[in-house]
Amino acid sequence: MDWASHFPSNCPPEDAEFPNSTYFRLIDGKTIKAKNFKSYRELYPEREFRVPECQAVGLSVYTDIKDIGSLIRRNPALRKKRGRNKLQLAKGDVTSDWGKIKNTRSIELSHHTWWIPLGKEPWEIFVLVNFPEE
Numbered sequence: 001m002d003w004a005s006h007f008p009s010n011c012p013p014e015d016a017e018f019p020n021s022t023y024f025r026l027i028d029g030k031t032i033k034a035k036n037f038k039s040y041r042e043l044y045p046e047r048e049f050r051v052p053e054c055q056a057v058g059l060s061v062y063t064d065i066k067d068i069g070s071l072i073r074r075n076p077a078l079r080k081k082r083g084r085n086k087l088q089l090a091k092g093d094v095t096s097d098w099g100k101i102k103n104t105r106s107i108e109l110s111h112h113t114w115w116i117p118l119g120k121e122p123w124e125i126f127v128l129v130n131f132p133e134e
Contacts, residue, residue, distance in 0.1 A: 001099065001117035004057070006041060011054035012115040018096035019114065023061035024068055025126065027088040028081070036090070037122045055104055055113050059122075064110035065089075065132050071108055082131075092126035 003011070027036045040049060041056045049056045062068055068089060072078045081087035094101070098120055104113040116122055 003117060007057050008053045012100035016100035016102040019094040019098055019101040020096055021063055022091060022093050024065050025061050025090050027090045032090055032123045032126055034123050058113035058115045061112050061114050062110045067108035067110045088128050089131050090126040091129045
């Protein structure tokens with residue numbers, strides 16, 4: 001697999017695995033677009049992050065939909081977007097040809113960092129789904 005030139009060396013890490021599961025991602029806006037699958041590094045090229053650079057160039061996804069609810073409840077900015085219907089939930093069935101993935105749990109145990117190889121367009125395999133009932 002070929003990776004973007006802004007990925008640091010040894011990224012994805014050696015212990016990252018090939019994905020083969022359903023993953024959830026928060027989407028900003030009412031429809032799924034390419035911009036919803038840009039890494040923090042792509043969105044904010046000059047910003048310093050509290051995570052390793054290899055994580056900053058990957059995307060956050062979750063395997064447990066309940067962790068998305070936990071994240072929104074803890075984050076005031078996400079709660080505000082959710083309240084204004086500007087935050088959507090997307091689900092995708094991701095297979096091994098879609099890059100590498102690693103559980104990079106934080107508070108949410110199902111948090112994963114996903115590194116997408118060049119030439120893949122993940123917005124094509126994700127669909128909008130309803131948030132779970134609280």
